[in-house]
Amino acid sequence: MARRKNAHLPGLGVFGFDSIEPLILSALVTEDPLLLIGPSGTGKTYLLNSLSEALGLEHRHYNASLISFDDLVGFPYPDEEKTAVRFLETPATVWGAESVLIDEINRCKPEHQNRLFSLVHERKIQGLPLDALRYRWAAMNPCSADQSPDQDYLGAEPLDAALADRFAVILDVGDWDALSDKDRRLVAAPAGEGAIANDDGRLKAALATWRQAFTDHLDRCPARIVDYVCAVTTALLEGGIRLSPRRTRLITRTLLAALIVEGVNPDAASGRACDALFRKVLDASLPQRASGTAPAAEKVAAAHRLAWNAVMAKGAEQWLHYFHLERRLDRKAQLLVTTCPNADTGTLAVEQLLAQEPKERAAAFALAAFPAAAAGRLRVGAEGINDLGRLAQDLLTVDGEIRWQERISTSGTTHPELVTISGLLSGLEPARLVRAKQLLYYCIVHNLTLADPRAFEEEFDRSVRVFGGGGAA
Amino acid sequence: MTGAGTWVREANSGGPSSRSRSVRLATTVLGLGSGPIRCPRVLRVGLDFGDADPLATVRDLLRDCGFDDEAEAREAVALPPAPCICRPDATKRPKPIGALAPDEALYQALVLGLCTPWRYDPARPVLWTRTSLTRRLELFSGQEFYA
Numbered sequence: 001m002a003r004r005k006n007a008h009l010p011g012l013g014v015f016g017f018d019s020i021e022p023l024i025l026s027a028l029v030t031e032d033p034l035l036l037i038g039p040s041g042t043g044k045t046y047l048l049n050s051l052s053e054a055l056g057l058e059h060r061h062y063n064a065s066l067i068s069f070d071d072l073v074g075f076p077y078p079d080e081e082k083t084a085v086r087f088l089e090t091p092a093t094v095w096g097a098e099s100v101l102i103d104e105i106n107r108c109k110p111e112h113q114n115r116l117f118s119l120v121h122e123r124k125i126q127g128l129p130l131d132a133l134r135y136r137w138a139a140m141n142p143c144s145a146d147q148s149p150d151q152d153y154l155g156a157e158p159l160d161a162a163l164a165d166r167f168a169v170i171l172d173v174g175d176w177d178a179l180s181d182k183d184r185r186l187v188a189a190p191a192g193e194g195a196i197a198n199d200d201g202r203l204k205a206a207l208a209t210w211r212q213a214f215t216d217h218l219d220r221c222p223a224r225i226v227d228y229v230c231a232v233t234t235a236l237l238e239g240g241i242r243l244s245p246r247r248t249r250l251i252t253r254t255l256l257a258a259l260i261v262e263g264v265n266p267d268a269a270s271g272r273a274c275d276a277l278f279r280k281v282l283d284a285s286l287p288q289r290a291s292g293t294a295p296a297a298e299k300v301a302a303a304h305r306l307a308w309n310a311v312m313a314k315g316a317e318q319w320l321h322y323f324h325l326e327r328r329l330d331r332k333a334q335l336l337v338t339t340c341p342n343a344d345t346g347t348l349a350v351e352q353l354l355a356q357e358p359k360e361r362a363a364a365f366a367l368a369a370f371p372a373a374a375a376g377r378l379r380v381g382a383e384g385i386n387d388l389g390r391l392a393q394d395l396l397t398v399d400g401e402i403r404w405q406e407r408i409s410t411s412g413t414t415h416p417e418l419v420t421i422s423g424l425l426s427g428l429e430p431a432r433l434v435r436a437k438q439l440l441y442y443c444i445v446h447n448l449t450l451a452d453p454r455a456f457e458e459e460f461d462r463s464v465r466v467f468g469g470g471g472a473a
Numbered sequence: 474m475t476g477a478g479t480w481v482r483e484a485n486s487g488g489p490s491s492r493s494r495s496v497r498l499a500t501t502v503l504g505l506g507s508g509p510i511r512c513p514r515v516l517r518v519g520l521d522f523g524d525a526d527p528l529a530t531v532r533d534l535l536r537d538c539g540f541d542d543e544a545e546a547r548e549a550v551a552l553p554p555a556p557c558i559c560r561p562d563a564t565k566r567p568k569p570i571g572a573l574a575p576d577e578a579l580y581q582a583l584v585l586g587l588c589t590p591w592r593y594d595p596a597r598p599v600l601w602t603r604t605s606l607t608r609r610l611e612l613f614s615g616q617e618f619y620a
Contacts, residue, residue, distance in 0.1 A: 370558070370591075370615075371558065371615035371616075371618035371619065372619070374556055374557070374558050374591070374592045374615055375555070375556050375615060375616065376556050376594070376596065382589075382594075382597070385591075385592060386589055386591060386592070388591075389558075389559075389589065389590070389591025389592050390590075390591060392591070393560065393590070393591055396501060396502055396503050396512075396558065396560070397500075397501040397502075397503055397560060398498060398499065398500050398501070399497070399498070399499040399500075399501075400497070400498055400499075401495050401496070401497050401498070402495065402496055402498055403493055403494065403495040404493075404494055404495075405491045405492070405493060405494070406491060406492050406493075406494045407490065407491050408488075408489065408490055408491060408492060413494065415494075415496065418498075429509075430508070430509035431509035431510050431620045433509070434502060434505075434508070434509055434510045435502070435510065435618075437500055438500060438501075438502060441498050441500055444498065445498055464619060465619075467619065468618075468619025469619070
């Protein structure tokens with residue numbers, strides 16, 4: 001594999017990080033927390049310590065499995081007035097540090113994890129701000145759930161999910177088999193052992209430039225980047241992978257920084273290289289990997305593809321991507337009512353929705369939408385209206401027989417689904433009840449099982465209100 | 474055995490332990506003229522052409538009514554102005570077309586030409602096919618479905 005043009009890490013004597021270098025540098029630009037995960041001896045600590053040397057930072061390196069809290073803050077003593085507590089500082093205490101590396105972060109006691117939480121998240125310790133602290137880095141071995149049978153990192157536990165979610169960039173560091181032949185020789189060679197990383201200020205200067213560009217863009221972040229993050233978060237959720245709203249902001253920041261580091265104008269991000277870069281950033285932004293529940297790669301890939309295509313598409317095609325990305329029926333309804341570009345696109349959206357959604361959801365959408373479509377109030381062509389009508393007809397008038405088994409020893413029983421639905425219907429206001437009854441009876445007659453009838457009815461009712469013009473999703 | 478020659482079956486008589494029950498669920502919002510949602514019936518249309526060809530019959534009807542084509546008739550005849558929801562009408566057989574006054578028969582033929590099985594759309598062109606002319610439909614107003 002060819003070395004990246006303008007690679008910075010080899011100049012610091014750090015080899016084998018080519019593929020993730022843009023993400024490491026992005027974390028330097030954003031100054032958001034960075035976590036490296038990898039087997040022992042893969043250079044995680046060496047890399048982070050080298051970065052601090054190259055940037056001339058006041059650096060602290062703690063081993064989370066060994067430190068006590070006093071090591072971090074120093075020995076407490078009362079001030080002269082005996083009204084406050086001060087800490088006796090040592091060269092190892094965290095006060096005044098510009099960068100902190102917490103090694104083996106997943107091997108420390110839970111109470112220490114809690115204290116490190118505020119350090120990582122808020123740049124605070126004991127509630128006191130660490131004003132000089134810019135970089136919060138951590139490293140860990142793969143947690144137990146991720147270890148292969150020949151690895152055995154005793155005490156390496158999955159990181160607490162809340163702590164993991166504070167790391168903006170989470171990178172897997174490759175082992176020997178991931179190194180190129182050239183990097184293997186460079187890693188194995190003993191030259192440079194113990195030397196201070198020094199690239200004559202090249203990285204520091206580049207970082208200052210990137211950082212300036214980054215802060216300049218923060219208040220006018222290109223819509224396409226934000227759109228991508230929103231779309232991919234929705235698509236991941238559709239695949240059962242939840243990202244916190246806070247995480248979306250971290251991803252946006254990292255994307256912006258990664259584009260700047262790679263020399264791409266953030267306002268003009270497009271093309272195959274950016275596609276790959278966005279995917280890399282997404283992979284590095286999934287906190288589940290640190291807590292031992294790595295999402296399925298194919299789901300992440302599919303979510304990225306959907307989001308990327310949606311963002312990069314233009315006009316009606318883009319609208320159609322967004323329509324399908326939306327998970328909730330009422331949000332789809334909102335798009336159809338407010339922003340559908342033309343009747344042909346509306347027809348396509350409706351036809352694809354009816355074909356792709358589970359039958360009960362397609363039915364709910366058809367019943368909610370058809371009266372508005374039939375009245376000509378939607379941007380949907382005749383074919384789309386017909387498709388809605390074909391399905392809605394069996395919902396507007398439900399007529400069917402339902403069967404169930406009754407024990408010989410009992411009599412007068414009711415279909416179990418009917419009991420559930422009667423309870424649900426009884427609490428609804430009259431007009432809503434009439435509509436819900438049509439939908440839910442249809443589901444019973446057609447043997448459609450509802451996992452959560454109440455949530456299903458609520459989603460249907462929200463859709464009805466959108467199509468009726470009475471409420472935004 | 475409770476006594477000489479008498480047996481009592483105490484277990485597993487072989488009969489079923491459950492029975493099947495069924496119930497008909499029938500509910501509609503179409504045709505409701507009162508209540509929280511009103512979707513009243515606007516019109517019932519249907520023509521019985523007997524053995525005659527529907528297309529030839531309505532062409533003759535057009536001429537009898539003094540129109541050159543369906544578009545001209547569409548302009549001249551006052552049809553329901555708003556779109557409607559349609560439902561197949563299986564309740565009763567329509568009258569033979571010969572038993573209707575020509576203008577009534579033409580009115581129904583024009584409405585049928587503006588319908589699919591699901592929707593009446595007065596904004597579209599009249600499309601007469603054997604299928605469209607032989608439908609029997611009820612037309613409902615869906616305006617208050619969202620009440």
